[in-house]
Amino acid sequence: MAYETPQLPYPLDALEPYVSTMTMDCHYNGHHKAYVNNLNKALVDYPELAAKSPEELIRNLSAVPEKIRTAVRNNGGGHVNHSMFWKMMAPRAGGEPSGKLLQTLQSAFGSFGEFQGKFEAAGLGRFGSGWVWLARNPSGALEVTSTPNQDSPLMEGSYPLLGCDVWEHAYYLKYQFRRGDWLKAFWSVVNWPEVERRLDEKGA
Structure with missing residues:
Protein backbone atom coordinates (compact mmCIF):
# COMPACT_ATOMS: atom_id res chain seq x y z
CA MET A 1 0.00 0.00 0.00
CA ALA A 2 1.31 3.44 -0.88
CA TYR A 3 2.35 5.81 1.88
CA GLU A 4 -0.14 8.56 2.67
CA THR A 5 0.07 12.00 4.22
CA PRO A 6 -1.26 11.72 7.78
CA GLN A 7 -4.29 13.71 8.85
CA LEU A 8 -3.39 17.00 10.52
CA PRO A 9 -4.39 16.90 14.21
CA TYR A 10 -5.83 20.45 13.99
CA PRO A 11 -7.20 22.87 11.35
CA LEU A 12 -4.80 24.77 9.10
CA ASP A 13 -5.46 28.02 10.97
CA ALA A 14 -5.13 26.55 14.48
CA LEU A 15 -1.55 27.70 15.10
CA GLU A 16 -2.18 31.36 14.28
CA PRO A 17 -0.64 33.84 14.88
CA TYR A 18 2.63 31.95 15.33
CA VAL A 19 2.30 29.79 12.21
CA SER A 20 0.22 31.43 9.51
CA THR A 21 -2.62 29.64 7.78
CA MET A 22 -0.97 30.14 4.40
CA THR A 23 2.30 28.68 5.71
CA MET A 24 0.48 25.62 7.04
CA ASP A 25 -1.40 25.16 3.78
CA CYS A 26 1.74 25.35 1.65
CA HIS A 27 3.79 23.28 4.08
CA TYR A 28 1.29 20.48 4.63
CA ASN A 29 -0.64 20.36 1.35
CA GLY A 30 2.36 21.26 -0.78
CA HIS A 31 5.70 20.19 0.63
CA HIS A 32 4.69 17.21 2.78
CA LYS A 33 2.44 15.72 0.13
CA ALA A 34 5.24 16.11 -2.41
CA TYR A 35 7.60 14.11 -0.19
CA VAL A 36 5.01 11.35 0.11
CA ASN A 37 4.31 11.28 -3.63
CA ASN A 38 8.01 11.22 -4.51
CA LEU A 39 8.72 8.47 -1.98
CA ASN A 40 5.96 6.34 -3.50
CA LYS A 41 7.39 6.95 -6.98
CA ALA A 42 10.88 5.96 -5.85
CA LEU A 43 9.61 2.65 -4.43
CA VAL A 44 7.21 1.68 -7.20
CA ASP A 45 9.53 -1.12 -8.41
CA TYR A 46 10.53 -2.21 -4.90
CA PRO A 47 7.43 -3.69 -3.20
CA GLU A 48 9.54 -5.34 -0.50
CA LEU A 49 10.83 -1.91 0.57
CA ALA A 50 7.42 -0.27 0.20
CA ALA A 51 6.10 -2.80 2.73
CA LYS A 52 8.37 -1.32 5.40
CA SER A 53 7.50 1.70 7.51
CA PRO A 54 9.18 4.94 6.40
CA GLU A 55 11.03 4.96 9.75
CA GLU A 56 12.47 1.53 8.98
CA LEU A 57 13.62 2.74 5.57
CA ILE A 58 15.54 5.75 6.81
CA ARG A 59 16.99 3.91 9.79
CA ASN A 60 18.65 1.45 7.43
CA LEU A 61 19.47 3.37 4.26
CA SER A 62 22.35 1.02 3.47
CA ALA A 63 19.71 -1.63 2.68
CA VAL A 64 18.13 0.65 0.05
CA PRO A 65 19.51 0.21 -3.50
CA GLU A 66 21.93 2.97 -4.41
CA LYS A 67 19.79 3.85 -7.44
CA ILE A 68 16.99 5.16 -5.21
CA ARG A 69 18.85 5.79 -1.94
CA THR A 70 19.04 9.57 -2.29
CA ALA A 71 15.35 9.80 -3.20
CA VAL A 72 14.41 7.63 -0.21
CA ARG A 73 16.69 9.60 2.10
CA ASN A 74 15.27 12.96 1.04
CA ASN A 75 11.61 12.07 0.62
CA GLY A 76 11.38 9.35 3.25
CA GLY A 77 13.13 11.67 5.67
CA GLY A 78 10.78 14.48 4.72
CA HIS A 79 7.74 12.28 5.31
CA VAL A 80 8.98 11.02 8.68
CA ASN A 81 10.12 14.43 9.91
CA HIS A 82 6.89 16.19 8.99
CA SER A 83 4.66 13.43 10.34
CA MET A 84 6.35 14.00 13.71
CA PHE A 85 6.47 17.78 13.36
CA TRP A 86 2.70 18.25 13.08
CA LYS A 87 2.21 16.33 16.34
CA MET A 88 4.99 18.26 18.09
CA MET A 89 2.89 21.42 17.73
CA ALA A 90 -0.59 22.18 19.02
CA PRO A 91 -2.96 25.13 19.47
CA ARG A 92 -3.13 26.72 22.92
CA ALA A 93 0.16 25.05 23.78
CA GLY A 94 3.72 26.20 24.42
CA GLY A 95 5.08 27.81 27.53
CA GLU A 96 7.25 25.68 29.81
CA PRO A 97 6.92 21.93 30.29
CA SER A 98 6.34 20.55 33.76
Whole structure:
Protein backbone atom coordinates (compact mmCIF):
# COMPACT_ATOMS: atom_id res chain seq x y z
CA MET A 1 0.00 0.00 0.00
CA ALA A 2 1.31 3.44 -0.88
CA TYR A 3 2.35 5.81 1.88
CA GLU A 4 -0.14 8.56 2.67
CA THR A 5 0.07 12.00 4.22
CA PRO A 6 -1.26 11.72 7.78
CA GLN A 7 -4.29 13.71 8.85
CA LEU A 8 -3.39 17.00 10.52
CA PRO A 9 -4.39 16.90 14.21
CA TYR A 10 -5.83 20.45 13.99
CA PRO A 11 -7.20 22.87 11.35
CA LEU A 12 -4.80 24.77 9.10
CA ASP A 13 -5.46 28.02 10.97
CA ALA A 14 -5.13 26.55 14.48
CA LEU A 15 -1.55 27.70 15.10
CA GLU A 16 -2.18 31.36 14.28
CA PRO A 17 -0.64 33.84 14.88
CA TYR A 18 2.63 31.95 15.33
CA VAL A 19 2.30 29.79 12.21
CA SER A 20 0.22 31.43 9.51
CA THR A 21 -2.62 29.64 7.78
CA MET A 22 -0.97 30.14 4.40
CA THR A 23 2.30 28.68 5.71
CA MET A 24 0.48 25.62 7.04
CA ASP A 25 -1.40 25.16 3.78
CA CYS A 26 1.74 25.35 1.65
CA HIS A 27 3.79 23.28 4.08
CA TYR A 28 1.29 20.48 4.63
CA ASN A 29 -0.64 20.36 1.35
CA GLY A 30 2.36 21.26 -0.78
CA HIS A 31 5.70 20.19 0.63
CA HIS A 32 4.69 17.21 2.78
CA LYS A 33 2.44 15.72 0.13
CA ALA A 34 5.24 16.11 -2.41
CA TYR A 35 7.60 14.11 -0.19
CA VAL A 36 5.01 11.35 0.11
CA ASN A 37 4.31 11.28 -3.63
CA ASN A 38 8.01 11.22 -4.51
CA LEU A 39 8.72 8.47 -1.98
CA ASN A 40 5.96 6.34 -3.50
CA LYS A 41 7.39 6.95 -6.98
CA ALA A 42 10.88 5.96 -5.85
CA LEU A 43 9.61 2.65 -4.43
CA VAL A 44 7.21 1.68 -7.20
CA ASP A 45 9.53 -1.12 -8.41
CA TYR A 46 10.53 -2.21 -4.90
CA PRO A 47 7.43 -3.69 -3.20
CA GLU A 48 9.54 -5.34 -0.50
CA LEU A 49 10.83 -1.91 0.57
CA ALA A 50 7.42 -0.27 0.20
CA ALA A 51 6.10 -2.80 2.73
CA LYS A 52 8.37 -1.32 5.40
CA SER A 53 7.50 1.70 7.51
CA PRO A 54 9.18 4.94 6.40
CA GLU A 55 11.03 4.96 9.75
CA GLU A 56 12.47 1.53 8.98
CA LEU A 57 13.62 2.74 5.57
CA ILE A 58 15.54 5.75 6.81
CA ARG A 59 16.99 3.91 9.79
CA ASN A 60 18.65 1.45 7.43
CA LEU A 61 19.47 3.37 4.26
CA SER A 62 22.35 1.02 3.47
CA ALA A 63 19.71 -1.63 2.68
CA VAL A 64 18.13 0.65 0.05
CA PRO A 65 19.51 0.21 -3.50
CA GLU A 66 21.93 2.97 -4.41
CA LYS A 67 19.79 3.85 -7.44
CA ILE A 68 16.99 5.16 -5.21
CA ARG A 69 18.85 5.79 -1.94
CA THR A 70 19.04 9.57 -2.29
CA ALA A 71 15.35 9.80 -3.20
CA VAL A 72 14.41 7.63 -0.21
CA ARG A 73 16.69 9.60 2.10
CA ASN A 74 15.27 12.96 1.04
CA ASN A 75 11.61 12.07 0.62
CA GLY A 76 11.38 9.35 3.25
CA GLY A 77 13.13 11.67 5.67
CA GLY A 78 10.78 14.48 4.72
CA HIS A 79 7.74 12.28 5.31
CA VAL A 80 8.98 11.02 8.68
CA ASN A 81 10.12 14.43 9.91
CA HIS A 82 6.89 16.19 8.99
CA SER A 83 4.66 13.43 10.34
CA MET A 84 6.35 14.00 13.71
CA PHE A 85 6.47 17.78 13.36
CA TRP A 86 2.70 18.25 13.08
CA LYS A 87 2.21 16.33 16.34
CA MET A 88 4.99 18.26 18.09
CA MET A 89 2.89 21.42 17.73
CA ALA A 90 -0.59 22.18 19.02
CA PRO A 91 -2.96 25.13 19.47
CA ARG A 92 -3.13 26.72 22.92
CA ALA A 93 0.16 25.05 23.78
CA GLY A 94 3.72 26.20 24.42
CA GLY A 95 5.08 27.81 27.53
CA GLU A 96 7.25 25.68 29.81
CA PRO A 97 6.92 21.93 30.29
CA SER A 98 6.34 20.55 33.76
CA GLY A 99 6.88 17.43 35.83
CA LYS A 100 9.21 14.72 34.61
CA LEU A 101 10.01 16.41 31.30
CA LEU A 102 11.03 19.69 32.94
CA GLN A 103 13.21 17.83 35.46
CA THR A 104 14.84 15.84 32.66
CA LEU A 105 15.64 19.00 30.69
CA GLN A 106 17.02 20.71 33.78
CA SER A 107 19.21 17.71 34.52
CA ALA A 108 20.51 17.53 30.95
CA PHE A 109 21.01 21.24 30.24
CA GLY A 110 21.11 23.04 33.60
CA SER A 111 17.79 24.85 33.16
CA PHE A 112 14.91 25.11 30.74
CA GLY A 113 16.21 28.51 29.62
CA GLU A 114 19.63 27.05 28.83
CA PHE A 115 17.96 24.31 26.79
CA GLN A 116 15.98 26.93 24.84
CA GLY A 117 19.12 28.94 24.16
CA LYS A 118 21.02 25.91 22.92
CA PHE A 119 18.08 24.83 20.72
CA GLU A 120 17.72 28.28 19.14
CA ALA A 121 21.47 28.57 18.58
CA ALA A 122 21.56 25.20 16.82
CA GLY A 123 18.64 26.24 14.61
CA LEU A 124 20.28 29.54 13.71
CA GLY A 125 23.59 27.81 13.12
CA ARG A 126 22.20 25.38 10.55
CA PHE A 127 23.47 26.72 7.23
CA GLY A 128 20.84 26.41 4.51
CA SER A 129 17.93 24.05 5.00
CA GLY A 130 17.46 21.55 7.80
CA TRP A 131 16.11 20.81 11.25
CA VAL A 132 17.03 21.38 14.88
CA TRP A 133 16.27 18.59 17.34
CA LEU A 134 16.08 17.55 20.94
CA ALA A 135 17.01 13.89 20.71
CA ARG A 136 18.00 10.94 22.87
CA ASN A 137 21.26 9.53 21.58
CA PRO A 138 22.15 5.82 21.53
CA SER A 139 23.75 6.08 24.99
CA GLY A 140 20.48 7.42 26.42
CA ALA A 141 21.60 11.03 26.93
CA LEU A 142 19.58 13.99 25.72
CA GLU A 143 21.26 16.32 23.25
CA VAL A 144 20.44 19.23 20.98
CA THR A 145 21.51 18.55 17.43
CA SER A 146 20.88 19.76 13.90
CA THR A 147 20.55 17.86 10.64
CA PRO A 148 20.77 19.05 7.03
CA ASN A 149 17.97 18.84 4.49
CA GLN A 150 15.46 16.13 5.53
CA ASP A 151 17.91 14.00 7.50
CA SER A 152 16.64 12.66 10.82
CA PRO A 153 18.32 11.67 14.09
CA LEU A 154 16.86 8.23 13.34
CA MET A 155 19.53 7.86 10.66
CA GLU A 156 22.21 8.09 13.35
CA GLY A 157 20.54 5.76 15.83
CA SER A 158 19.11 8.58 17.97
CA TYR A 159 15.46 9.14 18.83
CA PRO A 160 13.91 12.59 18.21
CA LEU A 161 11.78 14.04 21.00
CA LEU A 162 11.24 17.53 19.57
CA GLY A 163 12.07 18.99 16.17
CA CYS A 164 11.72 22.37 14.52
CA ASP A 165 11.79 22.75 10.75
CA VAL A 166 14.18 25.53 9.72
CA TRP A 167 13.71 25.18 5.97
CA GLU A 168 12.60 28.56 4.63
CA HIS A 169 9.27 27.12 3.54
CA ALA A 170 8.45 26.56 7.23
CA TYR A 171 8.56 30.25 8.12
CA TYR A 172 9.34 32.56 5.19
CA LEU A 173 5.78 33.64 4.36
CA LYS A 174 5.42 35.12 7.86
CA TYR A 175 8.94 35.79 9.12
CA GLN A 176 10.84 36.30 5.84
CA PHE A 177 14.58 35.98 6.55
CA ARG A 178 14.13 36.22 10.34
CA ARG A 179 14.73 32.59 11.29
CA GLY A 180 15.45 33.65 14.87
CA ASP A 181 11.94 35.10 15.20
CA TRP A 182 10.48 31.82 13.96
CA LEU A 183 12.50 29.83 16.50
CA LYS A 184 11.27 32.06 19.33
CA ALA A 185 7.66 31.83 18.09
CA PHE A 186 7.97 28.05 17.99
CA TRP A 187 7.97 27.91 21.80
CA SER A 188 4.36 29.17 21.75
CA VAL A 189 3.13 26.11 19.84
CA VAL A 190 5.26 23.27 21.26
CA ASN A 191 3.11 20.34 22.32
CA TRP A 192 4.96 19.39 25.52
CA PRO A 193 2.68 16.41 26.35
CA GLU A 194 3.70 14.88 23.00
CA VAL A 195 7.38 15.50 23.79
CA GLU A 196 6.95 13.83 27.19
CA ARG A 197 5.15 10.91 25.55
CA ARG A 198 8.12 10.45 23.23
CA LEU A 199 10.48 10.74 26.20
CA ASP A 200 8.72 7.73 27.75
CA GLU A 201 8.92 5.68 24.56
CA LYS A 202 11.77 3.24 24.13
CA GLY A 203 12.50 4.71 20.73
CA ALA A 204 15.89 3.99 19.21
